Amino acid sequence: MEFSRRETIALGLGAVALSVMPFRVHAATEEVIAAFTGGADVTDGGVTLTAPEIAENGNTVPVAVNAPGAAAIMLVATGNPTPAVATFNFGELAAAQSASTRIRLAGTQDVVAIARMPDGTFIRAASTVKVTIGGCGG
Amino acid sequence: MISRRDFLQVSMAASALVGASGFGNWARLAAQQSLSQDQLLNFDTYGNVSLIHITDIHGQLNPIYFREPEINLGIGAAKGQMPHVTGADFRKAYGIADGSPSAYALTYNDFTSLAQGYGRVGGLDRMATVINSIRADRPDALLLDGGDTWHGSYTCYHSQGQDMVNVMNGMKPDAMTFHWEFTLGSERIGEIIEGLPFVALGQNIFDAEWDEPAELFKPYKFFERGGVKIAVIGQAFPYMPIANPGWMFPEYSFGIRDENMQAMVNEVRAAGAELVVCLSHNGFDVDKKMAGRVQGIDVILSGHTHDALPEPVLVGQTIIVASGSNGKFVSRVDLDVRDGRMMGFRHKLIPVFSDVIAPDPTITKLIEAERAPHKAQLSEVIGQTDGLLYRRGNFNGTWDDLICDALISEREADIALSPGVRWGPSILPGQDITREDIWNVTSMTYGEAYRTEMTGEFIQVILEDVGDNLLNPDPYYQQGGDMVRTGGLGYSIDVTKPQGSRISDLTLLKTGERIDPAKTYVVAGWASVNEGTEGPQIWDVVESHIRKQGTVSVSPNNSVKVIGA
Secondary structure, X not given: OOOOHHHHHOOOOOOOOOOOOOOXXXXXXXXXHHHHHOOOOEEEOOOEEEOOOEOOOOOOEEXXXXXXXXXXXXXXXXXXXXXXXEEEEOOOOOOOOEEEEEEOOOOOEEEEEEEEXXXXXXXXXXXXXXXXXXXXXX | OOOHHHHHHHXXXXXXXXXXXXXXXXXXHHOOEOOOHHHHHOOOOOOOEEEEEEOOOOXXXXXXXXXXXXXXXXOHHHOXXXXXXXXXXXXXXXXXXXXXXXXXXXXXXXXHHHHHHHOOEOOHHHHXXXXXXXXXXXXXXXXXXXXXOOOOOHHHHHOXXXXXXXXXXXXXXXXXXXXXXXXXXXXXXXXXXXXXXOEEEOOOOEEOOOOEEOOOOEOEEEEEEOOEEEEEEEEOOOOHHHHXXXXXXXXXXXXXXXXXXXXXXXXHHHOOOOEEEEEEOOOHHHHHHHHHHOOOOOEEEEOOOOOEOOOOEEEOOEEEEEEOOOOOEEEEEEEEEEOOEEEEEEEEEEEOEOOOXXXXXXXXXXXXXXXXXXXXXXXXXXXXEOOOEOOOOOOOOHHHHHHHHHHHXXXXXXXXXXXXXXXXXXXXXXXXXXXXXXXXXXOOOOOEEEEEEEEHHHHHHHHHHHHHHHHOOOHHHOOOOOOOEEEOEEEEEEOOOOOOXXXXXXXXXXXXXXXXXXXXXXXXXXXXXXXXXXXXXXXXHHHHHHHHHOEEOOOOOOOEEEEOO
């Protein structure tokens, strides 16, 4: 196959898109968490956070949280310009303290779930979700 | 005249890959000096169940040469662990003699001269002979295909995978899982699977919209063999829409989903499974991690990362079997299952020496039928090579150097990028390069060779991003491919650093100048995962380049400096 001069130097579309931002934590994250916890200590464990290790599409990442007995669960995307994603409140008659949603991630970052227990203590789980250009699978 | 097969059988004074049973016997057995079909197939049938594992054939119907990697780094906990051991260290670990058939099959050293002595490997008709011989010992052995089967050649591309489907169906697999098959597009893969005479498995193949298991694929299937109730659970490649173009199969979502894997294991155990087998396309390190997190899997048949290991790796109570790629090996695993549990195993990684193992005539006929309409196209000689062309290695391979040269020269680019895939046979020095050979290392459904402008900063972001897919210390964040290959661009990579600080010293090779983050460079590449990528097909670009060269030269590539390995 021979290429014409025009074909050779043509700039094509497609190539590599997507602006991938490196791992970061947005400054507003701490404020958002402090507003939820009132500055109380947060301990690890008791919360199950299910998120993909690598996002198939950073614009819509499925995330599920479960914290048995929790009064409320806050979901934070620590690297987004607006880190607060959602706060799920559970009434006393709620059968299960779990929720799932899809979130947009600006880049690779930790997603954090913090649960407020009825006794006023806070527990958490975190998961790193990678957002990548991809394209080099074996 | 003495045939090549007879010659090898009578005169090859070297060790053979002969039955490792359990652990630790590899060294002793490998020291035996012989190479014959009987030896290769010899196996003392054990227990009551036999599994046959083939994986990552990548469309290779016929025998090929395939050089294993020289550099295959393990990161974090995987450092220095199998399969991240190569060359002399690998031979030492398994007691393999230099220059032996095992050394040729499993390591890269002296590849050219050993290849000339031992010949090609693989070929589905030879694999069929191996499989039939196992079935002669154990008629109800399970044949499990780990995927990456319907991809990777001229005939596979032009038949949209039908050539491989037809020949594989002749070998009667019992189940299969998937990766590159999805790049045929969801409509085509659906069409094939609906007519498949065996089950398509993947517990992690979900409907993207509803986030529920996809209907077309089953999470597992029960088989009753040797009086044992066996559950085979499928695990497709987890990162399909990331490593490959998701727009070709937007209906599907994947992921590792080990919580669902555990649920499936619990479900099959509750339903009476005495043996739980995972047919996986996770890649070896992901399988190792999964084996430590999911309880109750007896055997993981591991694919994707193309590792070939002469002994299984044990994680807790789970054995992980790695069976190589491109048709080079068949794994046989015999198991003793009693009282609802696996009591013992015997394993053999059988190298498919194509000059030693006789082809199965039924399968040969099927292969010839698929190739006949394309014969003239396949066999046309495009050029020759004066050096060894191979692909495997974390950072570069001579085939990719040639592809990058073609991109730079044919597209008048400053820099070329070529994907770090692990498939594609090798070509020996002095050999003709046919059109088929070029397709074997480039064929895919998104082969457009783009030409675009990128800033120096963006090029660095790409290298950091792809580097993390290989070098992230947590295997769940790796995609199982190698580093993107660069042409016209040199760089240093510190494998001990985190993403964002691994890559430095980017240099434009044609001027020797440092890459300026603010400056724009013309970049040519191929296999973009983005929809609407424009450009000629990569195989046409490479063919045009080789034709102009006549004989291609292979020169040492020192453009990537690896630190901390």
